[in-house]
Amino acid sequence: MEKQKYERPLIKKLESGMPNKFGTRTGYQPTTHIENVPVKDLIKKYDSPLFVISEKQIRNNVRKAKQAFETRYPKVQFAWSYKTNYLDAVCRTFHQEGSWAEVVSGFEFSKALNNGVNGSKIIFNGPGKSDKDLKMAIENNALIHIDHLEEFYSIRQITEKLNKKAKVAIRVNMDTGIYPMWDRFGFNYENGQAWDVLNKIIRTDSMELVGLHTHIGTFMLAASAYSAAAYKLADLAVSIRKKYNHEIKYIDMGGGFSSKNTLKGAYLPGQDVNPSIDEFAEAITSALINSNFEKGHLPILILETGRALIDDTSYLLGTVLSNKRLSDGRRSTILDAGVNILFTSFWYDHKITPAQPFTQYTEDTVLYGPLCMNIDVVRNNVNLPLLNKGEHVVIHNVGAYNMTQWMQFITLRPRIVMIDEKEQVSLLRERETLSNFLEMESVPEHLKTFDL
Amino acid sequence: MKLKSDVAVSDSGFVFLPTTGESFSVNPIGSEVLQLLKEGKSIQEISNQILDKFDTEPLIIDKDLSDFMEILNHYSLLE
Numbered sequence: 115m116e117k118q119k120y121e122r123p124l125i126k127k128l129e130s131g132m133p134n135k136f137g138t139r140t141g142y143q144p145t146t147h148i149e150n151v152p153v154k155d156l157i158k159k160y161d162s163p164l165f166v167i168s169e170k171q172i173r174n175n176v177r178k179a180k181q182a183f184e185t186r187y188p189k190v191q192f193a194w195s196y197k198t199n200y201l202d203a204v205c206r207t208f209h210q211e212g213s214w215a216e217v218v219s220g221f222e223f224s225k226a227l228n229n230g231v232n233g234s235k236i237i238f239n240g241p242g243k244s245d246k247d248l249k250m251a252i253e254n255n256a257l258i259h260i261d262h263l264e265e266f267y268s269i270r271q272i273t274e275k276l277n278k279k280a281k282v283a284i285r286v287n288m289d290t291g292i293y294p295m296w297d298r299f300g301f302n303y304e305n306g307q308a309w310d311v312l313n314k315i316i317r318t319d320s321m322e323l324v325g326l327h328t329h330i331g332t333f334m335l336a337a338s339a340y341s342a343a344a345y346k347l348a349d350l351a352v353s354i355r356k357k358y359n360h361e362i363k364y365i366d367m368g369g370g371f372s373s374k375n376t377l378k379g380a381y382l383p384g385q386d387v388n389p390s391i392d393e394f395a396e397a398i399t400s401a402l403i404n405s406n407f408e409k410g411h412l413p414i415l416i417l418e419t420g421r422a423l424i425d426d427t428s429y430l431l432g433t434v435l436s437n438k439r440l441s442d443g444r445r446s447t448i449l450d451a452g453v454n455i456l457f458t459s460f461w462y463d464h465k466i467t468p469a470q471p472f473t474q475y476t477e478d479t480v481l482y483g484p485l486c487m488n489i490d491v492v493r494n495n496v497n498l499p500l501l502n503k504g505e506h507v508v509i510h511n512v513g514a515y516n517m518t519q520w521m522q523f524i525t526l527r528p529r530i531v532m533i534d535e536k537e538q539v540s541l542l543r544e545r546e547t548l549s550n551f552l553e554m555e556s557v558p559e560h561l562k563t564f565d566l
Numbered sequence: 567m568k569l570k571s572d573v574a575v576s577d578s579g580f581v582f583l584p585t586t587g588e589s590f591s592v593n594p595i596g597s598e599v600l601q602l603l604k605e606g607k608s609i610q611e612i613s614n615q616i617l618d619k620f621d622t623e624p625l626i627i628d629k630d631l632s633d634f635m636e637i638l639n640h641y642s643l644l645e
Contacts, residue, residue: 125592
């Protein structure tokens with residue numbers, strides 16, 4: 115007689131009418147394949163954990179975002195936010211789709227140059243530009259977005275030394291009706307700081323004021339805030355034209371659009387309630403078109419959208435190391451992928467699906483990573499089918515920030531692969547090795563030997 | 567370890583503890599283990615019976631039965 119398929123015995127207490135922090139089950143199908151490539155083959159070849167990026171999904175996202183804006187506004191330019199994911203292959207996919215580079219450090223600037231981006235199509239943001247970074251940006255004709263007055267004076271000094279004009283914009287912060295208001299970056303609109311520096315720039319021969327920039331927050335859930343911001347930047351641009359007869363070439367609305375991830379503590383899934391790219395596009399473009407720009411003088415609209423274009427393109431594959439019980443009887447499962455490589459699990463309740471078929475029985479589970487640290491929690495409460503040691507899980511929507519903010523903590527960082535449009539898999543980043551770290555370390559002579 | 571004598575286990579996987587009014591659901595293997603416990607079978611006997619019937623290994627069933635007994639005890643279903 116053929117033996118029946120085994121599943122571990124499960125008993126679940128029925129609690130009708132009780133609030134349940136584990137929520138309802140969200141996934142009903144296993145994720146056995148990504149872009150038609152079997153998950154188990156990926157893990158067999160590249161080991162677990164493993165980041166997998168879909169090139170097709172990146173291109174789909176950019177094209178959809180471009181369509182959303184270009185059907186509403188005549189002059190649109192996207193710039194890929196390097197900090198969100200600066201793997202060269204990812205950046206070059208965006209550049210192939212026409213995106214410029216948006217960088218926030220000398221390191222990212224060099225990466226963009228190395229990727230072949232012309233300096234004049236690199237937007238240099240951020241509060242931490244060193245004089246060396248600024249010199250590199252000026253020499254490469256980059257668009258420098260000034261964050262504070264010290265930077266303004268540094269640029270003035272460097273341009274005088276180089277005898278070269280810098281193309282600059284200022285970052286403007288403002289009240290758009292959302293909390294918290296980001297006022298640590300740039301110059302304030304309401305209190306006159308922005309006008310103060312604009313006056314200085316216009317009167318400086320070595321700088322050309324080309325744009326106005328804002329970035330009102332991150333993971334924004336209200337498209338209307340962008341409308342308020344666009345009106346204020348448009349008002350500044352129109353006023354500069356009136357006062358100085360100087361035309362602002364572009365308005366950069368930054369990024370911060372939410373992806374479809376679910377923020378911790380959110381009542382409903384992000385997939386269902388977060389604004390779509392069309393809603394953001396409608397809010398921004400309507401505000402600009404309804405502003406007082408003269409006919410034929412609409413500025414270029416630049417967008418630095420990162421997260422919303424990359425989050426759903428990437429997956430983290432992991433393997434179950436162990437199941438155990440907590441003191442209160444809850445199921446806990448330990449994965450080989452923790453917060454060291456999944457930084458965003460501090461912010462999101464990531465969607466997680468098993469990579470193999472399962473039955474209808476589920477358990478309320480706490481998912482832990484492998485680190486010997488109490489903070490290493492991938493999901494605090496998740497209703498999952500029964501997982502056994504050695505089985506695989508797929509963590510969804512991990513494309514933004516994880517591959518740039520990951521930590522070499524306790525263990526080494528895993529491989530990253532990309533599945534291209536022909537469903538071929540390429541290795542983008544090799545797994546780290548012990549020798550990578552030993553190469554960077556040195557031991558003083560007197561510490562080289564010891565007796566135990 | 568024996569299942570409390572008053573624990574009612576239905577064929578469809580519904581478990582009821584009349585003394586407290588608590589109810590539970592079990593999957594088919596869980597239901598089978600409870601029935602065998604009710605019949606007074608030892609853990610070793612249950613393990614052998616599961617191994618005869620299902621496609622698994624002694625180490626896995628040993629680990630899973632140990633976990634299952636722990637949670638039965640947690641729910642006060644054992645004597």
